[in-house]
Amino acid sequence: MKFQDTQSMDKRLELISKLSKTFLARSAKIDEDGAFPFQNISELKMSGYTSLTLPKRFGGEEISLYNLVRFQEFIARGDGATALSIGWHMGIIQDLGEKKSWNESMFQMLCDDVKNGALINNCASEPQTGSPTRGGRPTTSAVKQEGYWLINGRKTFTTLSPVLDYFNVTASIPESDQVAYFLIPRTTQGVEIEETWDSIAMKGTGSHDLVLNNVRVKEEYLVEYIEPGKKGASGWLLHIPACYLGIAQAAASYAIEFAKSYSPNSIQGTISDLPNVKQKIGEMELELMRARHFLYSVANQWDHSAKDERAHMNPELGAVKLSVTNSAITVVDLAMRIVGARSLSEKNPLQRYYRDVRAGLHNPPMDDMTILLLANDAINRCND
Ligand SMILES: Cc1cc2nc3c(=O)[nH]c(=O)nc-3n(C[C@H](O)[C@H](O)[C@H](O)COP(=O)(O)OP(=O)(O)OC[C@H]3O[C@@H](n4cnc5c(N)ncnc54)[C@H](O)[C@@H]3O)c2cc1C
Structure with a gap:
């Protein structure tokens, strides 16, 4: 189906x-x-x-x-x-x-x-810029030639790189102050994937380096000018907290199943009957409930807002990402405390969730930027 x-x-x-x-x-x-x-x-x-x-x-x-x-x-x-x-x-x-x-x-x-x-992905991160959300200019360059752009550079963290058909790459145009996205089809000569992804988290994302050696694309493949670090409100980035919420839910479900079946001989019944374990299950549930309500209410708000209203939603969107991702980390931690030392076994899925959920801290927007945005927003509202 x-x-x-x-x-x-x-x-x-x-x-x-x-x-x-x-x-x-x-x-x-x-x-x-x-x-x-x-x-x-x-x-x-x-x-x-x-x-x-x-x-x-x-x-x-x-x-x-x-x-x-x-x-x-x-x-x-x-x-x-x-x-x-x-x-x-x-x-x-x-x-x-x-x-x-x-x-x-x-x-x-x-x-x-x-x-x-x-399939397409944005390729913006570089070793020299760090997170592109902080406003660094790409060192990848695009030079205009007779009807073509000549592009050279290296992008890091190119998620999905093994199967991408299009790389949407940020590059600086040296003869101007401009920065733009260039759409580069995988089949273009000079496009190369260097298999550098050795992260212990989100190992399956294939986030290797994209190397561009004298890549030539037609003029119209400059698809969008941008100002580094000045992204408008981006509802679609809620796919990030949704991902970490899903991982947290998987960890919680695993821990509850474990608690309902583990029966050490020091007790009658299973550990799910114990107050110390119930306390943690309740705390996980509270975090998940709070995260889910926040994520889905802001997604819903986005869907029902006009374009000009959406433009003001950056503080809420950032707050959802920060809040849900950190809740997800807390939930995985609680799940591991419920399961105990077995959670550290290589065979146990919780150790994978523990590593994967940490990656959320390094997906945009970063927590410190969100807190600053919220502070500035609150201060500005007080001035109104
Ligand atoms: C699993 C995963 C998938 C990803 N997929 C993609 C992708 O598909 N496409 C893509 O383009 N990128 C992707 N990224 C990259 C991501 O968006 C970031 O660019 C990357 O994680 C680097 O961010 P960073 O905060 O670690 O690095 P940096 O920005 O180098 O920051 C490192 C440290 O320095 C501090 N710092 C650096 N600059 C400043 C500053 N100006 N002001 C204040 N503090 C600063 C930060 O607070 C941080 O503590 C992915 C990352 C991960 C983990």
Whole structure:
């Protein structure tokens, strides 16, 4: 069955949940081998999932942000790396469809390819800039030649790199102060992936280096000018907290199942009957409930806001990311305390969740930037 075969949300959640269970069965091996989840991504493509955010004007379904984050959370319950990876693609297409910041014919060309399974990601991070959200200028350069751009540089953290069809790359234009996104098809000469990804978290994201050696793309492949560090409000980035919430839910479910079945001979019954264990289960539940309400209410607010209202949502969007990601870390910690030393066994999924959930701290926006934004916002409101 494909997503496109039904409009029923219950049926769609059933479908994503089925896929997620299959991903869960594979996730330990993928993590252990540091492999890329080719099969998971291929199954998401075959299910029609990867085209769900395509805009209606190009024959897509344009699902809401609320529905996108729900699906993403489910995927992450099975495999966090798969969720984060496909989340970039889903979110970018949704964002481009809403913002209409590209020339429509270029975007339509991309959408037509996405209908046939093509995948895209933004490649902005570099060793010299650190997180692009802090405003560093890319050292990757794009030089204009007769009808072409000549692009050279290296991008780090290129999630999904083993299967991307399009790299949406930031580069500086040396003869001006301008910085822009350039759309680079994988098949372009001079595009190379260097397999550098050795992170202990989110091992399955294939976030290798993208190396661009005298890559030539036509003029119109400069798709969007940007100001480094000045991204507008980006609802689609809620796929990030959705991912870490899914991982936290998987950890909590595992710990509760364990508590309901573990019966050391010092007690009658199982440890789920003990007050010290119930306390932690209750605390996990509270964190998850709070995180879920915050995430889904802001996603819903985004869906029901006009463009000018969305432009003011950065503080809330940042707060959701900070709050949900940190709650997810707390939940995984509590889950490990419930399970005890077994949680540190290589065979135990909690040690993977423990490593994976930490990556959330290093996805945008970073916590210190959000706190500063919230402070400035509060101070400005007091001046009004
Ligand atoms: C799993 C994963 C997937 C990712 N996928 C992608 C992707 O698909 N595409 C992509 O482009 N990127 C991706 N990234 C990269 C990510 O967006 C960041 O660029 C990367 O994590 C580096 O951020 P950082 O905060 O560690 O680095 P830095 O920005 O170098 O920061 C390191 C430290 O220095 C401090 N610091 C640095 N500069 C400043 C400053 N100006 N002001 C205050 N403090 C500063 C920070 O607080 C931090 O403590 C991914 C990252 C991860 C972990």
